[in-house]
Amino acid sequence: TDAHRNHRVSAGGSFSKELREIEHTILVRDEEPREELLQIARDAGWDVDALRNWKSATRDPPLNENECEMAQKQDPTWTARCCDVELIAYSVVHVALTGLLVWGTIVLDSPIPYKVAYRTSLLSMLLAPFGTLMRWRLSRFNGIGRSRWEWMPFGTFLANMLGSIFSLLAIGLGLRASTDMHRVWWASVKGGFAGSLSTTSTFIVETEQLSRAYPRHAWAFFYSIGSVVCGCILGILTYVWFAR
Numbered sequence: 001t002d003a004h005r006n007h008r009v010s011a012g013g014s015f016s017k018e019l020r021e022i023e024h025t026i027l028v029r030d031e032e033p034r035e036e037l038l039q040i041a042r043d044a045g046w047d048v049d050a051l052r053n054w055k056s057a058t059r060d061p062p063l064n065e066n067e068c069e070m071a072q073k074q075d076p077t078w079t080a081r082c083c084d085v086e087l088i089a090y091s092v093v094h095v096a097l098t099g100l101l102v103w104g105t106i107v108l109d110s111p112i113p114y115k116v117a118y119r120t121s122l123l124s125m126l127l128a129p130f131g132t133l134m135r136w137r138l139s140r141f142n143g144i145g146r147s148r149w150e151w152m153p154f155g156t157f158l159a160n161m162l163g164s165i166f167s168l169l170a171i172g173l174g175l176r177a178s179t180d181m182h183r184v185w186w187a188s189v190k191g192g193f194a195g196s197l198s199t200t201s202t203f204i205v206e207t208e209q210l211s212r213a214y215p216r217h218a219w220a221f222f223y224s225i226g227s228v229v230c231g232c233i234l235g236i237l238t239y240v241w242f243a244r
Helices: 016-028 035-044 048-058 067-074 078-107 115-141 154-175 180-197 201-213 219-243
Strands: none
Touching: 016 035, 016 048, 016 201, 115 154, 115 180, 154 180, 154 201, 154 219, 201 219
């Protein structure tokens, strides 16, 4: 109804705050709103069932039990043994790959064609895990906002801003490098560390989720445009400061 769209009832009262809370509770937290909120919704003529139906229709289907879960139920100690084996396997693979990358970087010190490109690729792969781990730690800040900022994914925003700064910092310092090895290091920081620290896929997914969870607000627009603009500004300022 027109009263529903304008967040008003026939008596002239405004319940936009209550409507936002109902939307957030059902769409984001996946919980049932408080009884007083449901009563306000009924008085205002809001179709809360439509929100529930939409949430149910877009919810991912439940996953079937896999073999690991079934084995865990049959043997409680299976999880510990499985984790130990996986940890050992991952450690061996990690050490082997790291050793190969370091060995390749050293070997490519000889005068061979395209050695700068090869060494840049190898060093980028060595630095990439540090950027990935840093972004993973920053993800803890997603959803820490309170009140009107609870929708903001601060962790992803901060990761992209730092990625822009480190990327342009590496470009600026690379232009001032005097040796091939220095240029290789700064190119590796840009492509490996900064490239793994920043994220485009998560940024796009979060923007799409915000537009679906808060269809009545422009927060998805603010987040997407704000991230691009802030990243450009910080990157340009960093480049100008270190490349001059």
